[in-house]
Amino acid sequence: MPTSSFAGSLKTPKVNVSIDMGNPLLNLSVDGFLKIGAVGATRALAEDAYHVVKKGSISRNNVEHAFKNMCKEGAYWGSIAGVYMGTEYGVECIRGTRDWKNAMIAGALTGAIVTAASNKGKDKVVVNAITGGALATASQFLHYHF
Known part of the structure; x- marks a missing residue:
């Protein structure tokens, strides 16, 4: 236990x-x-x-x-950070590798989940999924290249 x-x-x-x-x-x-x-x-x-x-x-x-x-x-x-961190770890376990793609997928899923939970509409879910994926990917590139 x-x-x-x-x-x-x-x-x-x-x-x-x-x-x-x-x-x-x-x-x-x-x-x-x-x-x-x-x-x-x-x-x-x-x-x-x-x-x-x-x-x-x-x-x-x-x-x-x-x-x-x-x-x-x-x-x-x-809450947003907790969802993102958990999602990134889950994606890493599923894919079996640790790279920037995990951040992109986790960012997109987090953006979509948080927006869907707040009932903002389908278009906003898609926009925030794209934004979340882009921000997470950019963060990973900046972290590893600078």
Whole structure:
């Protein structure tokens, strides 16, 4: 039976956290969710902090709004990253190889899944599948060539 454990280390300026869910697919999905979710939450916090500074005053309502926005954005972007990471791993297992094509397929599937789940229409599903595949492929090329 799989067990969950939590391990982390802190080395300035890098934070590395690993969670063992007992399954590589789950490990990658949770890792993607946590890392990109934290980025999404931080972006939302920075944006809300900017608006508070621009306004010149802070209130309890502003803090509550910022917290809700952080949670929403963190969960949204974390979910997308988790789906992408899990899909890429699944495609790698099915194809038996690790290359840029896995990223392209996983990006396209993630774009299509996320859009279909939000009921945006068939045309938007296709457009976001193409966009997801293109972004993931470009990311892989940049990662390995620069």
